[in-house]
Amino acid sequence: MTERHEELAALQALGMLEPEEARAFLGEIRYAPETMDLVAQLKDVGAELGELIPAEEPPEGTYDQIRTAISGKRKEAKVVKFKTATKTSVSWLGWAVAACLAVVSYGCWMRQHILEKKVSELVANESGEGKEVITLREEKLNLQHQLSEAGKRELALNSEITAMKQTNALVTLEVSSLRAQNNAWQDGVAVVVWDSAKQEGLLKMSRVPPVRPNKDYQLWVxxxxxxxxxxxxxxxxxxxxxxxxxxxxxVPVSSASKFALSIENKGGVEKNEGPIVYLGP
Amino acid sequence: MEDTNTDTDESLLQRVSKGDESAFSALYERFSGRLYGLVKRILEDDQDSRDVLQEGFVYLWEKASQYDPSKSRAFTWSVIIFRNKAIDRARSRRRRLNLNDSAAEELAALANEVERADQLAEKSERANSVRQALATLSDEQRKCIECAFFRGFTQHQVAEYFGEPLGTIKTNIRRGLLRLRDLLKGGEV
Structure with a gap:
């Protein structure tokens, strides 16, 4: 290992490199496990300085807030699961309705079959009154109509289910909530919906404070x-x-791991220079 | 609920990774004071420090599974997380201020860092080892490392503050950290 790499490893371990320098260094040592290991070792050594800090009692209620935040995250996770389940349940709902219709159709068919048999028997025996035969024939026609309608609805639902399944298979949307990086932006909300297949996305923000006249927000992937x-x-x-x-x-991106919103000079810049105010997921 | 009193920090953190809330509570009891002291030293702001402490513990709860006890102690692993969060916040705050104006003021408090730590820090065995190891470094090496660690200054900012060439700062950091590693990991202190 060169002295230069040792030097950069020490600086990286203490977070003393500028973002561009750090990226270049990490790229340089990507295939140098020995240097990467040194960075990890020195980072750990630097953290030992934390032992020297005198303990201070955190403000009252901090632990409760942490527990609340964790519970909130759990609920979010549950909501996400629920949303996924909802998507699935829509498909299941379709299947369930189709299955019910199939049962109804079968029921109609069975009743029609029984009625046909009864009509045949009545006609054959010539013992039935004409009125009863007519009523039974009308009921038979009605049931035939119901059967036909149920069949059409079942067919339409099956088509819808097929379309839904195809849509689900093609969905490549990812929803990311961006977090404010400091207090001034805490009240704002920023959410990105990213379609990796189409390589396009949508950013929705509310209550985000305006920037100075010579600045602009710029989105980064x-x-x-x-x-x-x-x-x-x-x-x-x-x-x-x-x-x-x-x-x-x-330019095309293969895997959008994070989205960031920064404040840059008016009109935007080619490379991120300004402070990042929202970052996520 | 399992007894957590006899658990090591490392085993507690591993239990946290499995969603054990009693282990999380015990770990908070053990670490929160020192970690709060650390982020407060970096941020010098009660509200920011409280926010970072909260963010850090939520992160720790979510990412405990990434902890590898064969590579680091649970406390140093936590220090890295909380320090990074505090530094991120401090840098973001500093970007909004004029760094040059505030740097001298912020660093003035650093001069007595080790002395204050000596007076106030818990007299744990590990803390003594770290203190002894630091004492073997040259003043320049120690100051550079402390400045970077406690303030999150970049190499250029440290050079500007001490009025030293960048190369000298780099050398001090490299030699100082390697020396600390040899002493602390080698157990020769």
Whole structure:
């Protein structure tokens, strides 16, 4: 290992490299496990300094807040699961309705079959009164109509189910909630919906504070195949308070692992320079 | 509920990774004071420190499965998480301020860092080892490392503050950290 690599490993371990320097260094040592191991060792050594800090009692109620936050996360996870289940349940609902219709159709068919038999018997025996025969024939026609309608509905539902299944198979949408990186943006909400297949997405924001006149918000996509975040465009805040911004990254991305919203010079920049105010997932 | 008093920090953290709330509570009891002290030293702001402490423990709850006891102690692993979160917040805050104006003021408090730590820190065996190891470094090496660790300054900012060439800062950091590693990991302190 070179002295330069040792030096950079020490700086990286203490977080002393600028983001661009760190990215370049980590890219350089990607296939140098020895250097990567040194970074991890030195990071651990640096953290030993934490032993020197005198303990301070956290403010009262902090633990309760943490527990609440964790419970909230659990609920979110449950909601996500529920949403997935809802998607699935729509399919199941379709199947269930189709199954019910099939049962009804079969019931109609059975009743029709019984009536036909009865009509045949009455006609054959010539003992039935004409009125009863007519009533039975009308009932038979009615049931035939019901059977036909049920069959049509079953067919339509089956088509719908097939279409839904195809849609589900093609869904590649990912929804990410971006987190404010400091207090000034805590009240805002930013959510990204990303379609990896179409390579396009939608950013929805509300209550996000405006930037200074010489600045703009800019959206970035973090992709493992690109050393620097990929620009997804300059975002103008709507005066209504709710901003909807559709975007397409400047270059194709293979895996959008994170989305970031930063404040840049007006008109946007090629590489992220300004502070990141929202990041997620 | 299992007894957590006799558990090591490492086994508690591993139990946390399996969703054990009593282990999480015990770990909070053990770590929160020191971690709060750390983030408060970095941020020097009660509200920010409280926020970071909360974020850090939520993160720890969610990511405990990533902890590998064969690679690091549970406390140092936690220190890395909480320090990173505090530094991120401090840097983000600093970007909004004029760094040059505030740097001297912020660093003034650093001069007595070790002395204050000596007076106030828990006299744990590990803390003594770290303190002794730090004492073997040159003043320049120690100051550079402390400045970077407690303030989250980049190499350029540290060079600017001490008025030293960048190369000197890099050398101090490299030699100082490697020396600390040899002393702490080798157990020669």
């Amino acid at each position: 973090v992709d493992k195949d690109h050393p620097a975040p990929v620009s997804a465009g300059v975002v103008k805040i709507s005066e209504t308070g709710v901003t909807t911004f559709t975007f397409k990254p400047s």
